[in-house]
Amino acid sequence: MLFQSKIxxxxxxxxxxxxxxxxxxLLIVYSSTGALAYRQASGNTMHFLVRQVFFLGAGLGLMLVMVNFLSVKIYSILANLLVYISIGLLLVSVAMKFMGLSSGSGRTLDLGIISFQPAELAKISLILFTAKVLGKYQKSKGDxxxxxxIIISHAAVVCGLIFVSDFSTSALLFATIFTMLFVGRVPLKxxxxxxxxxxxxxxxxxFLASQFPSAPARVHTVKGRIDRFINGDPNSEQGITQADYAKLAIYEGxxxxxxxxxxxxxNYMAAAYNDxxxxxxxxxxxxxxxxxxxFLYLIFFFRSVxxxxxxxxxxxxxxxxxxxMMLVFQAMINIGxxxxxxxxxxxxxxxVSLGGTSLLFTSVAFGCILSVSYQNQINSEIQKPPIQVNMPDEDFEMNK
Structure with a gap:
């Protein structure tokens, strides 16, 4: 069997x-990227399917490398370095955004050879760092x-930098760190x-967005989302919002x-293949x-427990x-x-959603989880008592 192999x-x-x-x-990305293919790939509807196959395959390959060749200790060793690299990349991304050197929302950092969202690296790095600190300081209330x-100071910096261009990712990461602190027995006060x-x-x-129209655009974005959620989106009367299209899709299904x-x-949704x-x-x-x-995400959650x-x-x-918790929260938010x-x-x-380098960072998260599960299996094998064979008396006499 495939999953009974040593790979x-x-x-x-x-x-x-x-x-x-x-x-x-693969099924849903191929189906939902038809309109996108005509806009960006000259009508080649196979373009985004092939792209998704490539990144899913690369992600699975990365997970296999992590499980088979990397020790869990390596993640602890790299935790501090990665979190400071993430902060540096986030600072560069924010600086480029304010200098007008980045396009779109400013979430993506273009390094020429490769472009990616520093927030994706920051999410995993901060979780690694938090796990390391919590694991180190568990002996007393002072610890x-x-x-x-230590954790909250680093989380404030990382989440604050992400907030500049991506409020939802910042909130998701902060909620994940908060959950880890709760599980880590940090006092409730x-x-x-x-x-x-x-x-x-x-x-x-x-309040800042209400009183100061000249406040940063991201501040007004947060206020607008809160207002639309509480009071409803004025565009909903015309039935033209993305949320309306999503409800229509669920109704027609x-x-x-x-x-x-x-x-x-x-064909009418701008983010049908993603959000x-x-x-x-x-x-x-x-x-x-x-x-x-x-149900699949629930199975993943319980197996992780x-x-x-x-x-x-x-x-x-x-x-x-x-x-x-990061992956499950993200799935819950998308479904919600x-x-x-x-x-x-x-x-x-x-x-599931169409992705590029973001899929690779997601595979790193899954790879870490699978690496820990494999390490658990190794530890359980080591702790098993040796098998004792009771030989019959006559055999014992013959062997003396």
Whole structure:
């Protein structure tokens, strides 16, 4: 069997979940990128499918390398270096944005040979760093306080830099770190302080946008999303918003869907292949398929819980906790936005949405989790008592 080989090591259930999500990704990306292909690829509808195959394959290959050749200790060793590299890249990205040297929202850093979003590296780096600090300071309340101060100071810098161009990713990362602090037994009084600070920052941002029209554009974006979620989007009266199209796709999909490749709404949505891909899944394959997708992420979550419980050291346990919560939160946000439960944000569906380097960073997260699960398997084999063979008396006499 494929997943019984010595190549696909680690939790076999998670490997199966990734395989199923990969197949779903190829089907839905090919279907939802038709209009995009005519805009950007001269009508070549195979262009984005081939692109997705390449990045999914590269991501799976990267996971195999991580599981088979990299020790979990390496992630702990690299944690500090990576978080400071991330801060440096975020600073460069922000500087380029304010100098007008970056295009679009300023999330992408173009290095010539390769372009990527520094926030994707920062998410994984900060989780690695948080797991390392929590694992190191667990012996006393003083240690936990010290861990809290170290983590929250770094999180404030990283999330603050991401906030400049991407509020939703900043909030997602901060929520993940907060969850890790809670799991890491940080005193509740410190966590309440963090919650208060978070609410205060959002309230201040909203007030700043209301009172100062010249405030940065990202501040007004946050206020606009809050207003549209509470009061409704004025454009909804005309039924032309992305959220309206997503609701229409889910409504037209019904229980069993319209069939593969028969999505109409994807031709009118700007982000049908990314932020609203869950709605297109339901439109083509029905509500049952949507429930199945959510079930796959739940399976991944519960298997990750098993990995955490079997971990024999604190760093791997906190690492899997953080990466799992980040991926699950991201999936919940994408599904919530597509169904109209949450305000519109820019979070893709992990391992399903169309992606480039972002898929590779997602594969790093999965690779870390699978590496820890494989290390757990090795530890359990080492701890097994040796098998004792009881020889019959006559055989014993013959062997004397």
């Amino acid at each position: 696909f090591r680690g939790d076999r259930v998670i490997w199966m979940v990734l395989l199923l999500l990969s197949l779903l990704s 936990l306080k010290k861990a809290f101060l 410190f966590l309440f302080i963090v919650v208060g600070m978070g609410v205060g920052i959002i309230a201040f941002t909203y 019904g229980i069993f869907g319209k069939g593969p490749g028969r999505s109409d709404v994807s 609203f891909i869950f709605a297109i899944i339901v439109e083509e394959y029905g509500l049952l398929a949507g429930i199945f997708v959510m 098993v990995i955490v419980r079997r971990a024999t050291r604190t760093f791997p346990a906190f690492l899997v906790t953080g990466l799992t 936005v597509s169904s109209g439960v949450l305000p519109v944000t820019g979070q893709p569906l992990p391992w």
